[in-house]
Every structure is written in structure tokens, then in C-alpha cells.
Amino acid sequence: MSVPTPRSPAAAPAPTSAAHRTLWRWHFYAGLFVMPFLIVLAITGTIYCFQPQIEPLLYPGLLRVTPQGEPLSPQTLLERARAAAPAGAVATTYTMRNDPRASAEFIFRLPSGNSESLYLDPYSGAVLGSLSVEDRFMKQVRLLHRALLVGKPGELLMELAGCWTLVMIATGLAMWWPRLRESGVRAFAMRPASGRRGRWKEIHLMLGASLAIGALAFVLSGLPWTAFWGKQFKAITTAANLGRPGDAGAGHTHAPVREGNHAAHGDHRRHGGTMESLPLSEVPWATGLTAVPVGTSASAGHAPIGLDRVVAIAGSRGAGAGCQVALPGTPDAVYSVSCFPSDPKAERTLHIDPHSGNIVRDIRYDDYGPVAKAVSYGTSLHMGRYFGLANQIACAAISLGLMALAITGFVMWIKRKPANALGAPSRPSSPPPMRAWIAGLAVLGAIFPLMGVTMLLVWLIDRLVDRAAGVPSRPVRQ
Incomplete structure (x- = not known):
């Protein structure tokens, strides 16, 4: 009877494949970078998603009234608001309401350059109070979500975080793919685990596999609004006739005008800026420029x-x-009405002549190019507005799940990394060709230039640091 040879306590686990280790290394760098940003995006995104429910709780005395007969006309309310506004304030915006419990809101530009919302009881005309537009809670949440409250540098950082999230998702799915091929749908379930990191790893894998599609949808639907790539994307889709409608300033309209021959009344080769330059809080992506x-x-x-x-x-x-109605600020300015509702098909932009009442331009969803239509639906889903409360709950679940993914990744890293070292997964001694992955990353880098530049920098720094440190390739325990 043969006796099995006892396993040496020093025996090392089977080395991870070279391809897996390469993917893991890039997954590590992407996750390490996006981790704090994912947490910020998840918290702020969830809060902003529930804006319709949160704001009335924050400002009940300003946003809610008790119905008392017939409401006053918008013009009467505007005159009351102008009389109550601070000296030198100019009325810029009116928000249309049909909820009998909603107050009337007018936005004024103050002499200081800041803006202030003035709220009135639409039934009595009494002034309920005011809020600073810039300091409003949801405005701060939105700015934190989009730019970390630091302006253009923050916008670029958040854009980079979104792009690198694509790398993190792609590499994570690639490492998980063999498990899916082996186990089928059971790959989505947690397996028994041991060791300091085993349980955390299983939670991380389960979350990543379950949230991958939702995370991809979140990133891709948010990128068209970014400061750098989003603007370039608008320009390209417009040039290709796939995005926003052509400019009224170019001397034509995209929608039929049924209230008179407006072209005879004004020189429409001139224009007063873009929709984004107007004092409107929300403008559809397709019509912003x-x-x-x-x-x-x-x-x-x-x-x-x-x-x-x-x-x-x-x-x-x-x-x-x-x-929202942007009020004319100069003698030849028009009234601009911007509708950014939950249903993208109801998006509308109207420009109305303040003297003749003619509609100078009417832009509807049907006038958008195919890319702009897709972006409109993506935006509505991204913000949790398209199918009501269920959409809000789905967005919150994905957002908080991504935050949990970042936290579990952080815990795994802390438990694995050596003291006084970054703890990046080691590079394989013979890197595999992985031509498809290199080509895919090259395409992503070309589509998203900021990400392409940073990917190249990470690759160069990674090679230089390891070469300078003389780090040998070795098996790495996951």
C-alpha cells in the first residue's frame, strides 16, 4: 500500500495564466483610479435621482401651497414678482406648472451676477420666499456629481473616471468569463470561500457580474454630457446629420411654422447665442447648441x-x-420655451416673437437625428425619469451596487497588498500577445482621447517603475 507524499507547507498555488494576470493588472489600475469617483458618483447620483421627492421635503414652505380657487395669470404673477424682487434684479425665467399644489417660480438675475428663485402663491400672489439658485441643495449635488465642485478640472476628472470605468468593466468581465463558460448561470452565484479575502472576492465577483450591463449603460448614457468628449461628440454627430437639428441662425427651420410667415419679420441670419447660454436650468442635449x-x-x-x-x-x-420660459432680455430677443420632460418624445423647444406672437422656430423630438434621439432616451433612463419610481429604484440599485463594488475592491486590495508597497498584480514574464485586447483598447483610446492619453501614460509609468525596481515576475494569489 502506497502512502501519499505529504504536500510541503511551502508549496505555492498554481500560477495564474499570463493572460489573466495581464487583465488583472489593468483591472487593478483602473479600479484603483475610479474607486473614489465611483463612490461620489453613486451617492450624488442616487440623491439627484430622487430630486422630485426630496426637494418638497427640503423646502415645503416654498414649493407647496394650498389651492384656493382660481390661480392668477402668469403675467400678473410676474408683475408681483418684479415688485417684490431686490432692486436691480432682472426677471429671466418662468417655470410652467399644472399641479394645483405647486407654487409659482420666477428666476431673477441679481446685480451681483448670481441668480435667485422667487416663489409666489399662485392664488393670492403672496411672496413665499426665495432661494439662491447657485446654493440650492440639488444644484450643489449636481455640480458635485459632474465636476466635484471645482469647475473644469473636476469635469475632466469625472470624464476620465467614466472612461476608465469602461476599462474596469471590460477587464473584470474578461477575467470572469471562464467561470461563466464553466458554470453557466451558476457563475452569478457566490461560491464557498476561505481565507482572508475569499469571501470579499466572491461578493466582488457577484456584484461585478450582476451590475456590468447597468454600469455600462450608466457610463455610456452619461458621457454625451461631459465637458470635453461630449462637446466633440456633439460636433461630430451634427456634422454627420445624426445629432441636433441645424441652427436657426443659419437661416432655416427644421419644423413647419403655422403662425404666419416669420421669415419676413426678422433677419434670422443673426442670433442671440445658443440655448445653453440662456438662463435655463435644463435644456435637452439635442438643442443645447x-x-x-x-x-x-x-x-x-x-x-x-x-x-x-x-x-x-x-x-x-x-x-x-x-x-421653462426664458424671458426676453433685449428689445429684439425672443421668448424661448424649453421642455425637458421624462418622456423624450415630449421634448420641445419653441422660440416665440415677443411682439407678433409668431413662432420663430419649433423644434420637436421628430426633428432630432438618430444619435440625438438615442441620447435623449439614455439621459431619461440615466436620471431615473423615464418610467417613474421603478426607474428611480433601478438607478439607485445600480449606483449603490457600484459603490459596494468599489468598497469590496478596496478591502481586497488592503488585505492583499504588502506593507509600504502598491501591491499591483505582477506582470507575467512572457506577456501574451492579446492582440484583440490591444486593438480594443486602442479603439477606446481613439474614441475617448483623454482616456487614450492616460492609458499610454499608465503603461509607460508601469513599465518604468517595474524596470527601475527590478521586480521579478511571480505567481500572484488572487
Whole structure:
């Protein structure tokens, strides 16, 4: 009877494959970079997703009223707001409402350059109070989500984090793929684990596999709004006739105009900036860079039509609750109505002449290019608005799941890394060709230039550091 040879306590585990270790190394670098940003994005995104429920709780005395008969007209409320506004303040925006419990909101630009929302009881006209637009809680949450409250550098960092999340997801799925081929749907379940990191690893794998599709949708639907790549993407899709409608300032319209021949009343080769330059809190992605046309002047013999008629005209064209009206700031400026509702098909942008009442331009969802239509749906889903509370809960679950993914990755790293060392997975002694992966990363780097540059820098620094330290390749325990 043969006696089995006892295993030496010093025996090392089977080495991880070279391809797996290469993927793990890139997964490590991507995860280490995006980890803090994912936590910020998850918390702020979840809060912002529930804005409709949170804001009335924060400002009940300003946003909610008790219905008392018939509401006053928008023009009457505007005059009351102007009378109550600080000296030198200029009314810039009105928000259309149809909820009988909602207050009336007007935004004023103050002499200091800041903006302030003034709230009135739509039934009595009484002033309920005011809020600083810049200091409003949800405004700060949004700025933290998009730019870490530090402006352009923060916007670029968040954009980079989004791009590197794509690398993290792709490499994570590639390492998990053999398990899926081996076990099928059981690959989504946690396996029995041992050791200091085994349980954490199983939680991490389960979360990553379950959230991958949702995370990809989150990243891809958010990137069109980014400061660098998003603007380039808009320009490319516009040039290819796939994105936003052509500018009114170019001398044409994309939608039929049914209220008179507006072209005879103004020189529409001139324009008053873009929609993004107007004092509007939300503008559809497709129309953000469209030019704002000019209207007729008072010398044409028309008296100003007033806000009441503007709201009536906008309502007749399908603009309703939640739409914002940018008030004319100069004699030849138009009323611009911007609708950014939950259903992308209801997005609407109207420019109304303040003297003749003619619709200078009417942009509908049907006027968008195919890319802009897709971005509109992606944005509505990303913000948790498209299918109500269920959409909000789904977005919150994905966001908080991503935060848990970042936390479990951090715990795994802390438990594995040596003291006074980064603890990056070692590079294989004979790196595999992995031509498909190199080609894929090259394509990603070309599509997202910021990520391409940083990937190249990480690759160079990684090789230089290891070469300088003389780090040998060795098996790494996962």
C-alpha cells in the first residue's frame, strides 16, 4: 500500500495564466483610479435621482401651497414678482406648472451676477420666499456629481473616471468569463470561500457580474454630457446629420411654422447665442447648441404680447408642466420655451416673437437625428425619469451596487497588498500577445482621447517603475 507524499507547507498555488494576470493588472489600475469617483458618483447620483421627492421635503414652505380657487395669470404673477424682487434684479425665467399644489417660480438675475428663485402663491400672489439658485441643495449635488465642485478640472476628472470605468468593466468581465463558460448561470452565484479575502472576492465577483450591463449603460448614457468628449461628440454627430437639428441662425427651420410667415419679420441670419447660454436650468442635449433666433423689434408696430399669451401659445404646441420660459432680455430677443420632460418624445423647444406672437422656430423630438434621439432616451433612463419610481429604484440599485463594488475592491486590495508597497498584480514574464485586447483598447483610446492619453501614460509609468525596481515576475494569489 502506497502512502501519499505529504504536500510541503511551502508549496505555492498554481500560477495564474499570463493572460489573466495581464487583465488583472489593468483591472487593478483602473479600479484603483475610479474607486473614489465611483463612490461620489453613486451617492450624488442616487440623491439627484430622487430630486422630485426630496426637494418638497427640503423646502415645503416654498414649493407647496394650498389651492384656493382660481390661480392668477402668469403675467400678473410676474408683475408681483418684479415688485417684490431686490432692486436691480432682472426677471429671466418662468417655470410652467399644472399641479394645483405647486407654487409659482420666477428666476431673477441679481446685480451681483448670481441668480435667485422667487416663489409666489399662485392664488393670492403672496411672496413665499426665495432661494439662491447657485446654493440650492440639488444644484450643489449636481455640480458635485459632474465636476466635484471645482469647475473644469473636476469635469475632466469625472470624464476620465467614466472612461476608465469602461476599462474596469471590460477587464473584470474578461477575467470572469471562464467561470461563466464553466458554470453557466451558476457563475452569478457566490461560491464557498476561505481565507482572508475569499469571501470579499466572491461578493466582488457577484456584484461585478450582476451590475456590468447597468454600469455600462450608466457610463455610456452619461458621457454625451461631459465637458470635453461630449462637446466633440456633439460636433461630430451634427456634422454627420445624426445629432441636433441645424441652427436657426443659419437661416432655416427644421419644423413647419403655422403662425404666419416669420421669415419676413426678422433677419434670422443673426442670433442671440445658443440655448445653453440662456438662463435655463435644463435644456435637452439635442438643442443645447442650437442658435437662439432674434425676433421683431417694437418699431415694427406690435405691442409686447406678454407672458400669458406666450404660455397659451406654448401650451397649444404641447409644452406643459415643467417647461421653462426664458424671458426676453433685449428689445429684439425672443421668448424661448424649453421642455425637458421624462418622456423624450415630449421634448420641445419653441422660440416665440415677443411682439407678433409668431413662432420663430419649433423644434420637436421628430426633428432630432438618430444619435440625438438615442441620447435623449439614455439621459431619461440615466436620471431615473423615464418610467417613474421603478426607474428611480433601478438607478439607485445600480449606483449603490457600484459603490459596494468599489468598497469590496478596496478591502481586497488592503488585505492583499504588502506593507509600504502598491501591491499591483505582477506582470507575467512572457506577456501574451492579446492582440484583440490591444486593438480594443486602442479603439477606446481613439474614441475617448483623454482616456487614450492616460492609458499610454499608465503603461509607460508601469513599465518604468517595474524596470527601475527590478521586480521579478511571480505567481500572484488572487
